[in-house]
Amino acid sequence: MTRTAQEWHLAARPVGRPVTGDFRLVDGELPAPGEGEVLVRNTFLSLDPYMRALMGSDLPDMPVYRLGRAMTGGAVGEVAESRAAGLAPGDLVLSDLGWRTAAVAPGSAFTKLRRVGGVPDSAFLGVLGMPGLSAYAGLTDVAKLREGQTVFVSGAAGAVGSLAGQIAGLLGAKAVIGSAGSAEKVEYLVDELGFTSAFNYKDGEVRTLLRRAAPTGIEVYFDNVGGEHLEAAIHALNNGGRAALCGAVSGYNDQLSAPGPRNMIELIRKRLTLRGFEVADHAHLRPRFADEVGRWLAEGKIRFRETVGEGIGNAVDSFVGLLDGRNIGKMVVRV
Amino acid sequence: MTRTAQEWHLAARPVGRPVTGDFRLVDGELPAPGEGEVLVRNTFLSLDPYMRALMGSDLPDMPVYRLGRAMTGGAVGEVAESRAAGLAPGDLVLSDLGWRTAAVAPGSAFTKLRRVGGVPDSAFLGVLGMPGLSAYAGLTDVAKLREGQTVFVSGAAGAVGSLAGQIAGLLGAKAVIGSAGSAEKVEYLVDELGFTSAFNYKDGEVRTLLRRAAPTGIEVYFDNVGGEHLEAAIHALNNGGRAALCGAVSGYNDQLSAPGPRNMIELIRKRLTLRGFEVADHAHLRPRFADEVGRWLAEGKIRFRETVGEGIGNAVDSFVGLLDGRNIGKMVVRV
CATH class of the missing domain: 3.90.180.10 (Medium-chain alcohol dehydrogenases, catalytic domain)
Structure with missing residues (x-):
């Protein structure tokens, strides 16, 4: 044989x-x-x-x-x-x-x-695997999302982002804003996945687009992109805000790592926390994740x-x- | 009158x-x-x-x-x-x-x-006021310093830095490394304040100088400087490391805020936390601070x-x- x-x-x-x-x-x-x-x-x-x-x-x-x-x-x-x-x-x-x-x-x-x-x-x-657990762990363990808060997810049409946005809503976020790289994806986020709003980051400066989508700022940022998105999110985060850094796809192709956010000083003025994470450190969440996300999936509350x-x-x-x-x-x- | x-x-x-x-x-x-x-x-x-x-x-x-x-x-x-x-x-x-x-x-x-x-x-x-409490709160509340860890303090000859380094040692840090801007200050840190080691950041690349001072990396970074120091510290932080961002004197004079760390992606790979803070949020620590730091001062264990x-x-x-x-x-x- x-x-x-x-x-x-x-x-x-x-x-x-x-x-x-x-x-x-x-x-x-x-x-x-x-x-x-x-x-x-x-x-x-x-x-x-x-x-x-x-x-x-x-x-x-x-x-x-x-x-x-x-x-x-x-x-x-x-x-x-x-x-x-x-x-x-x-x-x-x-x-x-x-x-x-x-x-x-x-x-x-x-x-x-x-x-x-x-x-x-x-x-x-995807949804039942590493991307799903990443979304869940990033919102709960890392960013400590609480009910009634406003969440921004970058790379929101991707595997992790599309779940992070939906799970944020199911966990009680007041509003969920997503960014993606095409009009088709933006439509998908709002019409199919139920994001409160979304924008195409190619339409202008991320900082301006985010400000328009979240005029009173955000409490939680779920970062899949890094670069200009991270800088814009730091600017939009309200006092005490948290960013869960899950990925930085914007930088993966750069030979020399891209310049970081120019506004790191806002971390001090607004007492912000940026925390990078890897899903492997959050395996203890797996049973709760399987229960909760499995149920939402069975109830048709999560689409992918x-x-x-x-x-x-x-x-x-x-x-x-x-x-x-x-x-x-x-x-x-x-x- | x-x-x-x-x-x-x-x-x-x-x-x-x-x-x-x-x-x-x-x-x-x-x-x-x-x-x-x-x-x-x-x-x-x-x-x-x-x-x-x-x-x-x-x-x-x-x-x-x-x-x-x-x-x-x-x-x-x-x-x-x-x-x-x-x-x-x-x-x-x-x-x-x-x-x-x-x-x-x-x-x-x-x-x-x-x-x-x-x-x-x-x-x-100074020591009994806002700078002292900033040093104490940054190490305890924000960076969660634990005994046996290695700490790097930038701007270590300044009001906050000189206290942060000494308090870190008194809280049980294994090693305390400081950076400052002159040979005289470096000598002051090691000879008078008891830092484990110190370097003059004008002597070369901060990244290289820090690597030499902490060849096995650091667990906690107390940042008074921002800029190149923050980038170097992110590089030196070991998995799970924490940075307390207290000040960014390197950027205060910049008209356009300086580019941020080029290595933000290390936050994800090493699961790092950067947290900005303002001493005003840590007033609850004041009694413990007054007791503990007051005692160290009376015992001659803190010099300023x-x-x-x-x-x-x-x-x-x-x-x-x-x-x-x-x-x-x-x-x-x-x-």
């Missing part, structure tokens, strides 16, 4: 915007699973902005993908062969062995999933869209599209 | 570094104190970096000194005439009616002080220096000197 797989390898560290030549799609053969190991065929791969940082970094201490090796990332798949206890052929599993069609690894590398009626398997990479790239061969193009903001909602690849 | 006073008025909003022509020393006559009022003759005036921001700002919402009026600021003085209950001639009082030789105001504008043996009256503008400008006429020159970093420790004017 031959076990073939295709894997995306990082061939060179991208300079600025990644190009096709930075990657290589490699055909290979997998070994038979050894004792305790499993062969999983991936069905959906997750594409996430943080992966750009792992491709190469100005910051010498930060981890990066190794050259000439398969990249990693979230993936949902089905067990094809198992020599591991608790995993059987046909089981749906989650792993970090994305960017490939199949993988052999110890059973401990996979988390068994229970399918949810009416929800596609790819949701375990996905942008699906078709075929492993499209993963790099889809990833560049993600960095360019061509996705609405979670970006995945159907293998 | 004539009651004369000299007051510094703001004549024009300074552009960049303040110059003499932005101010006017005005001779005037004070009214007799009315019912409930007091005439106080100031003995010491406080000069603080925050005053630069009040002289003029790029941020349209922020309060500023009014033109053609006496500026305000901390002052220690003695009651000369009183028609207010609880205040008698000769009483030592604290007020915000600085930048002048004398003032008539309601008794409620003054806080009666109890002299501390061996400590000059001007200490109520002052830079004293002589005479009301020198206040503006002294203030510009403060912005230029010519002071060691708290900058005051002896009226």
Whole structure:
């Protein structure tokens, strides 16, 4: 029996915007699973902005993908062969062995999933997965959102942002403002996702657009973008306001990190808190998240869209599209 | 009986570094104190970096000194005439009616002080006053310093910084690193104040100097400077680190606010918290502060220096000197 797989390898560290030549799609053969190991065929791969940082970094201490090796990332798949206890052929599993069609690894590398009626398997990479928990943890643990407050979410049409905005409303925010990069996305935020208002950040200065959307300021900022958005949010935050820094997609392609907010002094004058976070530190929230967000999902109170790239061969193009903001909602690849 | 006073008025909003022509020393006559009022003759005036921001700002919402009026600021003085209950001639009082030789105001504008043996009256503008409480609150309430952690203090030879460094050590920090702007100040920090190490930020890149002083990184940053120091501290902070932002003297003279840290993305990767604060929000700490810091002072465990400008006429020159970093420790004017 031959076990073939295709894997995306990082061939060179991208300079600025990644190009096709930075990657290589490699055909290979997998070994038979050894004792305790499993062969999983991936069905959906997750594409996430943080992966750009792992491709190469100005910051010498930060981890990066190794050259000439398969990249990693979230993936949902089905067990094809198992020599591991608790995993059987046909089981749906989650792993970090994305960017490939199949993988052999110890059973401990996979988390068994229970399918949810009416929800596609790819949701375990989105609303029910890391992006959903990021949105939930950022609003609750990090930004300490309280009822009646005004929230601004940047990158609001993305996987995390679209959930952060909806969850903020469900947690009792008075108003939820979103920014996105096209008129179509702005319409999506307001008409489909129920944001109080939204703006296209390409229509002018973010500071002005945000001021117009939130004339009395904001209490919480959920940052997926960094750069000019962060500066504008610092300006709009009221005394005691909090920003949860989840991502900075605007800076991921910059060779030299972009200049930071010019108005850091407002942090002092308005007693603001900026706090960066990683979802891994908030795993303790997972049961509450699964309960609460699972219920909202079942009740139809949370809506989500996905942008699906078709075929492993499209993963790099889809990833560049993600960095360019061509996705609405979670970006995945159907293998 | 004539009651004369000299007051510094703001004549024009300074552009960049303040110059003499932005101010006017005005001779005037004070009214007799009315019912409930007091005439106080100031003995010491406080000069603080925050005053630069009040002289003029790029941020349209922020309060500023009014033109053609006496500026305000901390002052220690003695009651000369009183028609207010609880205040008698000769009483030592604290007020915000600085930048002048004398003032008539309601008794409620003054806080009666109890002299501390061996400590000059001007200490109520420094170690026992707002700068001392700022240092204490920033380390405890804001940065949540814990025993065994490494602390970096910028502007460490200044009024707040010199106390923050010493208090950090007394609170159990493993190591306290300070930065200052001259070799003399660096020597003062290490030899007199007991900092673990210190560097002159003019000797090179702050990032490099800090890395050398703290090769395994820092857990807490007490920021009095902003700008390049903040960027370097963000780089040096270990996972979960906290920065208490107390002041940003490096930016006070900038017409356009200086570019912020280029490495904001490290906030996310290392789950850092930056929190601005104002001492006024931490008044609840005052009793604990008075107990603990008062005791350390009495035990000789806290040392402090002052830079004293002589005479009301020198206040503006002294203030510009403060912005230029010519002071060691708290900058005051002896009226």
